[in-house]
Ligand SMILES: NC(=O)C1=CN([C@@H]2O[C@H](COP(=O)(O)OP(=O)(O)OC[C@H]3O[C@@H](n4cnc5c(N)ncnc54)[C@H](OP(=O)(O)O)[C@@H]3O)[C@@H](O)[C@H]2O)C=CC1
């Protein structure tokens with residue numbers, strides 16, 4: 221069975237690459253795209269462009285919605301898709317905890333599968349898993365994530381997910397000197413249960429993360445680099461296929477890759 225896919229955010233850095241990936245895969249049919257504006261009726265010569273997700277779903281009946289947009293739009297897209305029985309595969313980052321909880325409840329209510337993947341690259345998923353394994357033994361941790369300077373959310377979804385996975389094995393604990401003080405606000409980065417996340421934004425970067433785990437006289441560094449957005453495409457293809465078999469919320473690709 222060919223899977224009917226719609227993509228939200230087709231002009232973006234990720235969306236452009238995802239359009240090509242989905243079109244080139246004979247297991248999928250790209251039925252429509254959702255954009256924030258409509259300068260033309262079609263993408264290429266025949267893929268209709270919509271600015272309303274409700275209209276897109278009504279007219280083209282996709283099985284799966286791949287969302288690669290912005291934090292301010294993705295929650296509404298996810299809820300509309302679930303309400304209409306369309307399975308969301310979400311790459312967009314920047315969800316609040318409350319939004320994630322709402323989506324979890326909506327998935328349970330509708331029995332429609334949904335994947336929220338803060339990072340689609342297998343190397344990044346492995347880095348997060350290795351960090352979780354290592355955190356049992358080296359629980360003093362700083363995460364440094366580095367991205368291109370057009371990214372709107374900080375910290376990255378990957379860094380937050382890494383900290384959440386580490387939190388499953390690490391008890392909350394303040395790190396550094398007990399009475400340390402920031403003389404310039406933000407110097408120690410964001411604090412998640414005592415771990416610190418530092419966000420770097422520079423032109424030329426794509427997506428990079430280091431997890432530093434310190435111990436007496438030693439440092440373990442786990443590092444992953446995405447040098448281009450092709451690194452995320454096999455994770456999108458896998459997610460689209462996998463979500464057709466699921467009816468729960470999958471938050472993080474580790475649950476289907478590892
Ligand atoms: N999970 C993963 O592996 C990865 C996730 N990401 C995440 O994916 C998202 C997109 O990243 P990136 O491609 O770099 O971002 P871009 O800013 O390049 O692309 C976002 C696109 O979404 C469009 N858009 C904005 N609002 C809407 C809307 N309401 N409906 C439809 N389209 C809309 C924008 O159009 P316009 O500019 O005209 O408003 C733009 O074309 C980010 O959240 C990023 O963090 C990125 C890489 C990998």
Ligand SMILES: O=C(O)C1=N[C@H](C(=O)O)C[C@H](O)C1
Pocket residue numbers: 313338339340367368371375376377378379426427428
């Ligand atoms: O905005 C990006 O580029 C990326 N966003 C995701 C994130 O926030 O973790 C995934 C990857 O790091 C690229």
